[in-house]
Amino acid sequence: MIKFFCIILLSIAVIGHERILELCQTKTIDESEKEVISTLTLSNTLQLLQIRNGLFIDTRSFSDYNREHIRGAVWLEDGQTQPMTEQFISNMRSHEVLIIYCESNDTRSEYAVSGLLKRLGFENIYIYTGGFSEWKACGLPTESK
Numbered sequence: 001m002i003k004f005f006c007i008i009l010l011s012i013a014v015i016g017h018e019r020i021l022e023l024c025q026t027k028t029i030d031e032s033e034k035e036v037i038s039t040l041t042l043s044n045t046l047q048l049l050q051i052r053n054g055l056f057i058d059t060r061s062f063s064d065y066n067r068e069h070i071r072g073a074v075w076l077e078d079g080q081t082q083p084m085t086e087q088f089i090s091n092m093r094s095h096e097v098l099i100i101y102c103e104s105n106d107t108r109s110e111y112a113v114s115g116l117l118k119r120l121g122f123e124n125i126y127i128y129t130g131g132f133s134e135w136k137a138c139g140l141p142t143e144s145k
Contacts, residue, residue, distance in 0.1 A: 037114045042130045042138065045099060052124075055095035057117075059102045059109040060132065070101065070132065071141040076113055089120075097124040104131040 040048065048054060056073035058065045065075040074091070092098060098117060100110045110127045117125055128135075136142055 037111060037118075037125060037127055039127045039129045040099065042128070042134055045126075045128045045130075048097060048099075048126070052096040053094075054097040054099050055092060056128075057092075057098055057100045057113065058132070059100055059113050064103070064132075066145045068132075068136070068142050068144050070135055071143045073101075077109060092117075092122065097126060098122060099126050099128050101128040101131050101135070104133045 056070045057076050058069045058073045059077050060069075062075060062077065065073075065077075069075070074088070100114055100117075102110050114125050114127060
């Protein structure tokens with residue numbers, strides 16, 4: 001089981017003071033929570049993006065994200081203090097699916113972030129198991145900040 005701290009700078013206007021206190025407590029992710037998050041292979045991810053409007057969420061370190069990430073991805077790392085402003089949350093809600101990735105297969109940060117997003121009411125959350133390494137190795141589009 002992993003412990004993690006959720007993002008502490010949530011917008012009070014978006015989810016309310018009590019909800020922020022509840023979400024910002026230390027949470028534990030166990031094997032049962034991992035089971036409710038669907039995983040995708042590269043092939044599944046590309047197929048899903050052909051029929052649904054998806055947003056990639058990069059859970060690697062901020063420096064890795066800035067160096068290079070999947071084109072159009074946003075950064076959201078477990079335990080960091082990136083503010084989830086109303087605009088940031090609205091951007092995520094405007095997409096039909098959220099696809100979380102890290103560097104490679106099965107890192108805990110993906111499950112931590114997916115758990116946080118589920119508690120915030122997001123649905124249709126997937127974890128791309130190949131991660132950034134596979135995406136880049138296949139010559140798929142990336143960008144730098």
